[in-house]
Structures are given as structure tokens and as C-alpha cells.
Amino acid sequence: MAEDDNTTPKAVTPINFESGEAMMAQGSHVLHSYLADTFKAANGGSLPQMEVRFNNVSITADVTVTTEVTAQSELPTLYHTVMRSLAQFSLKKHVVRKEIIKNVSGVLKPGSITLVLGQPGSGKTSFMRILSGQFPMKKNITVEGEMTYNGTLQKVIEKRLPQFVAYVTQYDRHFHTLTVRETLEFAYAFCGGGMSKHGEDMLSKGTPEANREALATAKAVFAKYPDLIIEQLGLQICQETAIGNAQHRGVSGGERKRVTTGEMQFGQKFITLMDEISTGLDSAATYDIIQTQRSIAKNMHKTIVIALLQPAPEVFALFDNVLILNEGEMMYNGPREDVVPYFETLGFKCPHGRDVADYLLDLGTNQQHKYQADLPPGMSKHPRLASEFAELFRHSHLYDNIVQELEDPYSAEVLESVGDTMERMPEFRQSLWENISSLTYRQLIIIVRNVAFIRVRTFMVVLMGLIYGSTFYQVDPTNAQVMIGVIFQ
Ligand SMILES: Nc1ncnc2c1ncn2[C@@H]1O[C@H](COP(=O)(O)OP(=O)(O)OP(=O)(O)O)[C@@H](O)[C@H]1O
Ligand SMILES: [Mg+2]
Structure with a gap:
């Protein structure tokens, strides 16, 4: 069950900042709530945060085909690959418009944790990539709709966006000869390492004692930040092991996934988007990681979005909101508690004992007949296709709430973050020479190994x-x- 955030435990004894293990000794909630209280006191009562609003976002790709696109013709066989490359020279070719995601709208509020659910190929990765500004924009791709970050359009802060938004990729890409600790330390270095001048300036709005305590705490945390991440992700036993890859034995698949997650925790990011981080993890490890993320969201006011394929019920219960995608259509986007009652109004019932997440994934597929209940009054038939579900959602009161939220004025904390943090964020955290020296050092290690x-x-x-x-x-x-x-x- 999700822990009650109002009763987050407070530190019983002062937190020891000597090592990652010592910091985490009383649990992540205690640490995060202590950090949040200390930083708030020195930052004028609030923490920097980011609200994302996306309104009718669609991505379409023009794909050249000579034959009709079927599941079979999409298989990456040698024949299909060659035929697809030849297709552009063919006289019979025609261009098909493929809708990757369609009219997705919503508001991601600071301090909330949202689950993105969807079958493989439903557009989860595309949705997260477009929000993080990392969708590969080729000539054949068209993006429509509007995305704003604390009211600033994505286009305006495109170059600085990676400094605000962390996107944890679905696939792990690492240098296989570096150890877990080295990988995390390099990620930390590239995010500027240590305390920035700007960070110091921000912690100067409280009383002199509060400012001093916050500064000392921030410096103590920054001094051991990679250590803390290793501790939070349970990577202690493999920290000196090389990452490895398919050819070279290294850490396990689950550990590699956790390193990918850890790499993205550095830097003062306000939004974290995590793409299927549970692949290769057991449900206890997934629960631990997501519970830590929930604690970060609640205490540090970060905006967290996580895509998962099959969350266990206790993991599902950790989320505030759920966004369901199916064939690129938004079937639902709203509070987690309302999701089952909402689908009941469409004539579907989650059987007792069935995982809610599994049930939701089956809706809009040919498995949905198992959940069909009597039609509620006013409905002539059960929706079948993802597009029918999306159309019904657009007429629901939950969608009205989204439209209202998209128009609501921004809170004072959010507006404060714009001037304070967003406008002063550099494009790169390290200077050119610092980057060259870190990269040269990393490359030397890789060559020598x-x-x-x-x-x-x-x-x-x-x-x-x-x-x-x-x-x-x-x-x-x-x-x-x-x-x-x-x-x-
Ligand atoms: N650049 C592109 N050009 C053409 N089609 C694309 C492009 N990017 C994604 N797609 C298609 O869009 C659909 C959604 O892809 P996406 O990777 O977002 O799905 P997903 O929900 O993340 O799936 P999975 O769970 O397998 O990771 C897929 O059918 C994919 O082939
Ligand atoms: Mg994906």
C-alpha cells in the first residue's frame, strides 16, 4: 500500500552525511524530508519545480511502402529490410501516414508521480521522448500540439531542456569496461559535480543559520552523491564490477538497468521520465525504486513519470495518476483511484482478484470481452477499438478537468521557479575544457582496459x-x- 505522505517519518537522530549508507540509515523518506525542509528554509519556503502541460500532442510519421503495411510486413527480416530500402525507388510506392501518438493532453504537476501504461508499440517511448525533447526528429516526422514547461514553450528552451528533464532510456547503453561506480561518477561529473554557484545563491533566502545549515547539507550530499545513488538503488555489491555487455560478462541485466536509472539522477533535474525501468528487475526491487521516486516526488516536489509494462498491485498503488495509451490513443489520463470506476461507466468490470494494471492493459484489445459487464444506461454498445475508448474519454468529466487544468493560472512556486532557476540554467553544466578533460580521462581508461x-x-x-x-x-x-x-x- 502507498505510504501516507502526510505522516512521512522525521529523523529520530541527526542524519550522518559521512557516506551514502549512513545517509540512508533511517530510510529514504527521512533523508528526503530532511533535505526538503532544510532547503526550503534557505530558499524562501519553496523548492524549484516544474509543471508540464501538453495539449493535443500528436506525432505522425510518413512511411514509404510499396505493399500494404501488415504485422507480417513489419517483421525485420532480411527480405523486408531490403524491400523497404528499395521501396523509395519503386514506381508503385506510396506514402502512408502513421500516427504514433494522437491528441494526447494532460498536466504533470510537481510532486506527482504518474504511471504510463500501454501494450508494446502503444507509444509510451514516443510520448516520453517527445516530452523530454529527445524524439529523433527526421524529415518524415510531424509533431503537432503544444508542450510547455512552467509556461515556457518547448521550442524556447529546447537546448536547455536536458538540464531540466531526465529521460531514462528503455535500453541500456554503457561503456562495458567501466565499473558501476565509475559510470555513475562520470555521469555525476558531466552534470557539473559538486555545488554550482547558482545553487549556492539559491540557498541564501532564509535566516543566516538556515542558510548555513542548508549549504553545509548540500555540500555534504554533493560530496557523496554517487555513493548515495549506489545506496538508493541497491548497487553496493556490484559497484566495483565492470558493466559488461552481451560479449563480456559483467553485472546482471537488472543491475545494468539500475545503473541506467542512477545515471539520470544527477544534476538538478525537475522532471524524471523513466521508460520501462522494471525490465529484468524482480517486483521487490521495482517496488523499492518506485517508492524512492515517490518519496523524491513528494518531498522534493519533482515531477515523475514512469512507464511500466506489468506493474504488480503494490507498485501500481504507489502512483497518483495513470495515463493509458493504446495504439497511440489516450484511453485514460487521470487519478489512479478513478480509473476502475471510470471504466465501469463504459461497461467493464475488473474481476475480483485480477491485477488492475493487467485488466487495464487488456481493454481495447481482443481480450476485453472477459471484462464486459452490463451496458450502463445511455450507452448503445461497448467500445471496442482504442479510438472509440479515446473518443469516449474526450467526452468524460475527467477530460473536462484536464482542459480546466490546462487553462488554470500557474501557482506562485512554479512562477518563482521560472525566473530563479529556468532562465539561469546553462546549456551545459561543465565548461568546454572541463568536458574535454573528463572525456579524455574516460577514453584513456577505456583504451587502457x-x-x-x-x-x-x-x-x-x-x-x-x-x-x-x-x-x-x-x-x-x-x-x-x-x-x-x-x-x-
Ligand atoms: N520514428 C518513427 N518512424 C516511424 N514509426 C515510428 C517511429 N517511432 C516510433 N514509431 C512507431 O510508433 C509506435 C510506438 O512506438 P513506441 O516505441 O513509442 O512504443 P512503446 O509503447 O514504447 O513500445 P514498447 O513497449 O515495445 O517499448 C510503434 O509502432 C513504432 O513502430
Ligand atoms: Mg518503449
Whole structure:
């Protein structure tokens, strides 16, 4: 069951900031609530935060095809890949408009945690990528609708967006020879590491004691930040293990996923979007991670969005809101407690004992007949297609609430964040030279650890040297013709 946020436990003894383990000794809620109280006191009573509003966002892709697109023709076989590349030269070609996500609207409020649910291919990744400004924009892609961050249009802060929004990718991409700790430390370095001047300035609006305490706390946390993340994600036992990949044995798949999540925790991000982070994790680990994220959302006023494929009931209960996508259509976007009653008004009942998340995923697919109940008055038939569900949702009172929220004025805290934090955020946290030196250092480690490469290269260089040396062994240095040959060989 989700913990009651009003009764978040307070620190019984002062928090020890010596190590990540010591910081987490009384649990993540105690740490986060202490940090939130301390920083609020020094920052004029509120924390920087970000509200995202997206209104009728659609993504369409123009795809060139010669034959009708079917599930079979989409399979990535050699034949289909070759035929697709040849399609652009074919006379019979035609362009099909594929709608990746359609008219998705909503408001993501600071301090809330939202679950994105959907079948594979329903548009979860596309939705999160577009919100994080990381959707690969090619010529064939059209994006419609409006996305604002604390009232500022995405276009205006496009370049600085990665400093505000963390997007945890669905697939793990790491340097396989670096250890877990090194990977996290480099991620931390690229996010500026330590305390920024701007951060220090922000903690100067309280009483002198409050400011001093906040500054000391922030510095203590920053000094051990990678340690704290390792502790929060339960990566202690593998922190010195190389990440590895398909060819090289390293950490397990679940641990790798947690490293990907950890990498995105650095920097003062206000929004975290996590794409299917539970792949390879057991439900206890997923629960722990999401509970920590919930605590971060509630205490630190961050905006958290997480896509999961099959959340367990206790994980599902940790979310405030649910957004259901199906074939790119928004079937539902609203409070978690209202989701079951809402679908009851459409004539579907979640059987006793059935996982709510599984039930919701089945709606809009050919499995939905299992949940069909009597039709409520006023409805002539059960909706079948995702588009029918989306149309009904657009006529519901929950959608009216979204429309209202999209028009509501922003809260004072949000408006304060705009001037205070957003406008002063640089495009990169490190200077050019700091970035070059961190990258060079990382590359050197990677090269030095590539023992096989170094061995083969050494062998080749010695061998070639011997071959050249033997070719010109004991040449006569006074013979001009031979010497020219040596110089220009
Ligand atoms: N750039 C693109 N061009 C054409 N089609 C695309 C593009 N990006 C995504 N799609 C299509 O949009 C649909 C949604 O993809 P998306 O990756 O967002 O789904 P998903 O819900 O994240 O799925 P999964 O659970 O498998 O990760 C898919 O059918 C995909 O093929
Ligand atoms: Mg995806």
C-alpha cells in the first residue's frame, strides 16, 4: 500500500552525511524530508519545480511502402529490410501516414508521480521522448500540439531542456569496461559535480543559520552523491564490477538497468521520465525504486513519470495518476483511484482478484470481452477499438478537468521557479575544457582496459618493425639509391 505522505517519518537522530549508507540509515523518506525542509528554509519556503502541460500532442510519421503495411510486413527480416530500402525507388510506392501518438493532453504537476501504461508499440517511448525533447526528429516526422514547461514553450528552451528533464532510456547503453561506480561518477561529473554557484545563491533566502545549515547539507550530499545513488538503488555489491555487455560478462541485466536509472539522477533535474525501468528487475526491487521516486516526488516536489509494462498491485498503488495509451490513443489520463470506476461507466468490470494494471492493459484489445459487464444506461454498445475508448474519454468529466487544468493560472512556486532557476540554467553544466578533460580521462581508461586491443596492437607494431628492420638490415649508408629507398619506402 502507498505510504501516507502526510505522516512521512522525521529523523529520530541527526542524519550522518559521512557516506551514502549512513545517509540512508533511517530510510529514504527521512533523508528526503530532511533535505526538503532544510532547503526550503534557505530558499524562501519553496523548492524549484516544474509543471508540464501538453495539449493535443500528436506525432505522425510518413512511411514509404510499396505493399500494404501488415504485422507480417513489419517483421525485420532480411527480405523486408531490403524491400523497404528499395521501396523509395519503386514506381508503385506510396506514402502512408502513421500516427504514433494522437491528441494526447494532460498536466504533470510537481510532486506527482504518474504511471504510463500501454501494450508494446502503444507509444509510451514516443510520448516520453517527445516530452523530454529527445524524439529523433527526421524529415518524415510531424509533431503537432503544444508542450510547455512552467509556461515556457518547448521550442524556447529546447537546448536547455536536458538540464531540466531526465529521460531514462528503455535500453541500456554503457561503456562495458567501466565499473558501476565509475559510470555513475562520470555521469555525476558531466552534470557539473559538486555545488554550482547558482545553487549556492539559491540557498541564501532564509535566516543566516538556515542558510548555513542548508549549504553545509548540500555540500555534504554533493560530496557523496554517487555513493548515495549506489545506496538508493541497491548497487553496493556490484559497484566495483565492470558493466559488461552481451560479449563480456559483467553485472546482471537488472543491475545494468539500475545503473541506467542512477545515471539520470544527477544534476538538478525537475522532471524524471523513466521508460520501462522494471525490465529484468524482480517486483521487490521495482517496488523499492518506485517508492524512492515517490518519496523524491513528494518531498522534493519533482515531477515523475514512469512507464511500466506489468506493474504488480503494490507498485501500481504507489502512483497518483495513470495515463493509458493504446495504439497511440489516450484511453485514460487521470487519478489512479478513478480509473476502475471510470471504466465501469463504459461497461467493464475488473474481476475480483485480477491485477488492475493487467485488466487495464487488456481493454481495447481482443481480450476485453472477459471484462464486459452490463451496458450502463445511455450507452448503445461497448467500445471496442482504442479510438472509440479515446473518443469516449474526450467526452468524460475527467477530460473536462484536464482542459480546466490546462487553462488554470500557474501557482506562485512554479512562477518563482521560472525566473530563479529556468532562465539561469546553462546549456551545459561543465565548461568546454572541463568536458574535454573528463572525456579524455574516460577514453584513456577505456583504451587502457582494452587489453586484447593493446596486445594485438603491440604485437603488430613489433612485427612490422622487425619486417622493415630486416628489409634494410646492414644497408650501406653511402649508397644514395638505397638510402632514398629507405626514406621513401
Ligand atoms: N520514428 C518513427 N518512424 C516511424 N514509426 C515510428 C517511429 N517511432 C516510433 N514509431 C512507431 O510508433 C509506435 C510506438 O512506438 P513506441 O516505441 O513509442 O512504443 P512503446 O509503447 O514504447 O513500445 P514498447 O513497449 O515495445 O517499448 C510503434 O509502432 C513504432 O513502430
Ligand atoms: Mg518503449
